[in-house]
Amino acid sequence: MLFFWLFYLIFFLFQVKSCEFPQFKYGCLYYEEILRPNFPVSIGNKYSYKCDNGFSPPSGLFWDYLRCTVQGWEPEVPCVRKCVFHYVENGESAYWEKIYVQGQSLKVQCYNGYSLQNGQDTMTCTENGWSPPPKCIRIKIECSVPILDRKLVVSPRKEKYRVGDLLEFSCRSGHRVGPDSVQCYHFGWSPSFPTCKGQVASCAQPPEIPNGEINGAKRVEYSHGEVVGYDCKPRFLLKGPNKIQCVDGMWTTLPVCVEEERTCGDIPELEHGSVKFSVPPYHHGDSVEFTCAETFTMIGLGSVSCLSGKWTQLPKCVATDQLEKCRVLKSTDIEAIKPKRNEFQHNSTMYYKCRDKQEYEHSICINGKWNPEPNCTSKWKTSCPPPPQIPNTLVIETTVKYLDGEKLSVLCQDNYLTQDPEEMMCKDGRWQSLPHCIDSRGKCGPPPPIDNGDITSLSLPEYEPFSSVDYQCQKYYLLKGKKTITCRNGKWSEPPTCLHACIIPENIMEARKIILKRRHTENIYSHSGEDIEFECKYGYHKARGSPPFRTKCISGTINYPTCE
Template sequence: MPACSFKPCALPNHDFALCSPQAPTNSGLHQLSERETCSKSDIQVKNGFFSESTFTYPLNKQTQYKCKSGYVTADGNTSGLITCLQSGWSMQPVCIKSCDMPVFENARARSDGTWFKVNDSLDYECLDGHESQDGHTTGSIVCGEDGWSDKPACYERECSIPQMENNLDANPKKDTYKFGDVLKFSCIQGRIMVGADSVQCYHFGWSPNLPTCKGQVKSCAPPPQLLSGEVKETQKEEYGHSEVVEYVCNPGFLMKGSHKIQCVDGQWTALPVCIEEKSTCGDIPELDHGYVNHSAPLYHHGDLVEFRCREAFTMIGPRSVTCISGKWTQPPQCIATEELKKCKWLKIFASEGNPSDTIEFDHNTNKSYKCRGKSEYKHSICINGRWDPEVTCKEEAQIQSCPPPPQIPNTRDMTTTVTYQDGEKISILCQENYLIQDAEELVCKDGRWQSIPRCIGQ
């Protein structure tokens, strides 16, 4: 019977028995010795530590390690697991230096990462109306051993007081104007304004251009023709200074730019553009208890479909839906006529006499009323339990108009001097080789243009 002798192995706590015919038979050695445990002393966690107090682990047992603050595992976690195997620990745990997504001041990141390795860079951009101290709207920082190379901060941008001609006056008067501020102009008596009557402060400065004041102005010839569109109203042979004309696009075409142009001292402001809208709408929205007389397999931009309700049902809402850029507008509802809700009598109606036995009003009832101290009547209709418009005697806030829309950098020419009302929108078209970012429309709200799009080079 051959004897055995020991030969040490390189792995700690792991000795194999090697048979040798020269070894004494009564040496008392085991034929094979295998690892049964792993020890924490066999391994170190670089930039981290073991989170459990146990010192030795049996085979196939896992232990957790954690990274020090400012460090993460290779996959970006703050902790990891290793397993005790017959060959030793399953891996060498390593924690690497990292930077978390920084806290931005009036700025936003241009990537979606949550952590960054040393030497990784992060691009950021300032929010609208803000810029860095050196006047830029974009920047970049680098993750280093001591954290980020800089704190990304942007500051509210200001518009300087514009240079104006002597005949022009502007209000309100301030030392500085901030993003969103509106400046309104007037000419001295006897002079006529040529251009926009108001401008707004944007991240790219004042827009549109400031007006001038003249003693005389010219009239305009009929407005120019619009490719794939037409003038909404009947045309005249001559248009006076400041007269406005509105355009509409042909069915299947979408308007980009200001749909209104204005005669300004003998010249019309920039025409909009009608672009073919190739997206289509599929199936008509389903309407419970309703139907359409005719349907088509495909609907194009601007197509309209009218609904009808079945017998004993009443329609609530607009009768039709329209295909707009590949999506249907909100459909109406068909509600059982016997289930229509009534509208309650309101105290405001007391001016028309005390309520009779009937203190509720049926659907579609038209009610008129007068507010105290007012001579004109207001009207409201009962629509399925609600008065439309709202019955109220509150003073209506004056609806503010917006200045003429801005000429956004890198967009098609949309110079106009026409003011817009609250809620109106203008669709923007970028120049060639530029893509629109953020919103696609300018929105007039509370007397200023909001949701300002950007055109970014490809």
């Protein structure tokens, strides 16, 4: 009976679940106009596809298969941008060309006095190419020497300060009002310099924010320098500083919780595991729980979360009898280990004592790896000065320091748009990969019409900057160029064209005594620009003066060879 129900469930899934005709950017199915009437198709079907110039399947191959699965079409993004790196203006270049794919990043070494756009040092391959572009531009060689409160102690004191330099402050007497450090950027010092004050005021309760809440319990009064954190409610994304500080009776800039419209797709499958019942759609902040099969053990977090349209990393289900043991690391810095063993089972705890320290540290064995890694060196994390006030962003007045690895998202002012990346990161004691707010450079009218094709959505009288629309060609026409155009600076990018396809009639081949050399399909059909190869029918040979057997379909026309 169990077998019957299992068979019925599989049969039901394969019958009910199906895939509609795939619409994806920067590529197409081979022979998609012929295949289109066959859709929707059932799970298990696969179709070969190719990508436009400058794009490739995630596998990196020239072509690949698009598969219909329970979760939909895979790969989810069939065509990703290929970015070539070889030369960067005013910077160190590679010895040979190297290919990067969408999402990969590259650190660039600019010459002294130069920097990538907006003071960044890393380029990322995006859907639209390198961001920022591979060009190092001349920057301010330095920040001006600041005029400061006489009560401030400044370190280090220099005659010149260069971009990236830090200044640290303390007061000779009284209380510091403002940050304890600032950084030199290509747009100047940020944040504002502190002052010293004899008496400082305390703060009342921190304010409420729409769609957000304060971490921990509230108090009636907060002392100068105290820090309070905020979180956003599910479906909302925090922009600005997630921590505020009491500074002389006033709270620093509050964060903003903005609605995150992006949702996550189907829950990813976990091998040897299952997900607890959950109903889509999955909004930002939603989580789902996983469990492993009876004879398997979970490695990693038992839940995954939807964050800005993407699921966090899945755990793994490892066969319990195959879990690896952890060996004790041999280190001269470790003085004692409890319990005394050479190896430890999964999920067991090791206590160790470092030389010149009284207290014991501990690590847990997780499938052959210690968590955290036993370490007797200093665990002090570097911190960054308070985040900078980036030009054209909403004001951030904060004195809070951030630890290495922490990130901060910003909001652009009205009529400005965020250019990648959307957040900056504290790394090695400095803020890096600063966002860039650009003028939103006007709206666009309706997208331009093309012969033998049209856009896939309803045309609007007006489009916001950076809006996109897709084109498709009529039956038996081939789309040439990018099928997606984007509104920039009040103008649409160049639209594609629709080329005539070639249909090879049987009567023409019969009259010329030729056949197709390699016939993969019953349909005698070829896209414009595609190679076609003929050969003579049995008993015939190439006629004198005949065109070559290997030819091309050129916008609906074929130069046929002849046999006699």
